[in-house]
Amino acid sequence: MAPENSFFESGLLDELKTELDKCVRCGECRSVCPVYEQLKLEKFTSRGRIALLDAITSRDLELNTPLGQTLDNCIMCLACQEKCGSQVKTERIIPLARALVSRKQGLPFIKKLVIKGLTLPEKTIRQAALLEPLAFKSLPMESGLRRRFPLPYVDQNQYIPRLDWPGFRASSPEVFPARGEKTTVSFFTGCLANHAFTQQAANLVKVLNALGVSVQIPKEQICCAAPMHVNGEITIARENALKNLEALSGRPAGQKIVILCASCGFTLKKVYPHLLADSPELAEKARAMADDVMDISEFLISQFDPKLLEEHFTRPLCQGLTYHDPCHLARGQGILDQPRHLLNLISRGGLVEMEKPDQCCGSGGTYGLVHKDVSQQILKAKMIRAEKTGVKLIATGCPACMIQLKSGVLKYQTGQKVVHIVDLLATALGVK
Secondary structure (H helix, E strand, C coil), X not given: CCHHHHHHCCHHHHHHHHHHCCCCCCCHHXXXXXXXXXHCCHHHCHHHHHHHHHHHHCCCCCCCHHHHHHHHCCCCCCHXXXXXXXXXXXXXXXXXXXXXXXXXXXXXXXXXXXXXXXXXXXXXXXXHHHHHHHHEEECCHHHCEEECCCECCECCCXXXXXXXXXXXXXXXXXXXXXXXXXXXXXXXXXXXXXXXXXXXXXXXXXXXXXXXXXXXXXXXXXXXXXXXXXXXXHHHHHHHHHHHHHHCCCCCCCCCEEECCHHHHHHHHHHHHHHCCCCHHHHHHHHHHHCCEEEHHHHHHHHCCHHHHHHHCCXXXXXXXXXXXXXXXXXXXXXXXXXXXXXXXHHCCCECCCCCCCCCCCCCCCHXXXXXXXXXXXXXHHHHHHHHCCCCEEEECCHHHHHHHHHHHHHHCCCCEEEEHHHHHHHHHCCC
């Protein structure tokens, strides 16, 4: 049996068709799609991809390599999903479309490499951390690393974070107790905070401890499965979801799971219940866990009186700043006001909004590696808007966005600094 036939004979086809049939071909998605804004071709809109998928799943069109590349050229920013009056779920269509493509054509090499690395981190990330100094030269901490010689998928001005092995979780105790403990949370670190942005992971713990919140580190947690899921590796994604469900199951009932990565939060909240829907029992467990998952900004605003937080911010920021909304935080989880509330408290009202703050930065995880030209065009538009604010500080709530924005600062020499919101919180609390 051909690999793609197994897709057609599975429940995945029915699930895909359910979403495809919702589309009324109105074209509203064109007005918000960052990929279409750059390429101006109908096939790169949600409507265009749905039309192609309709023909492919009806066997009226053969899935070939160019069509596969077209279906893959979605950054998964969810702007079309938010705009759609028919409630077409892009978050479900694209992973299923990529599953269909990968079963016939396989994954691009770089996607295979990333997924393998996150599936077997003990081997691949450890080796990468050892080899990194050979391929990249060290620059000041804020500038990350630069390639020593031409490398595939790595531009000259691309920000490369230093990898940390064995990582934040392995180097941490199981519990970071807070003095005068008020409550306890579990910290789902995600891969980037565990191995590349360990300072941000440490800052999150310091911030919570300073506010009387003890932090548990579930040691058995693994990759949230976002890279696997969005690239159509549904089986691996489901395996990871099950392992994380088990790793986080030992919490007392109602204990919150705090996250600093937008994509991790979106995956645990929104993807897991659907990914495990074939088992009512597992789906219910996933939904119960999802109710406890909170972004750090969401947690702080919901658990603490803003006046109390402001009293704790004894070292407020003495400069203006702007904020970039991560797609999977703003549209994926509906978290827009909470980060802004915190940033205005930290800066005493110094937040300067850029135009279209919630438009994608062009990262999209592996999208920026496979569709580099479009990713860079989207990034350029974002950096122009950020620079127009006149401020020198760009805050965001996602490590992947940080990598993209830091690359933009280096490429376009804007002189700005990119930080995670937890960095600013730690500074304001005097614990950084």
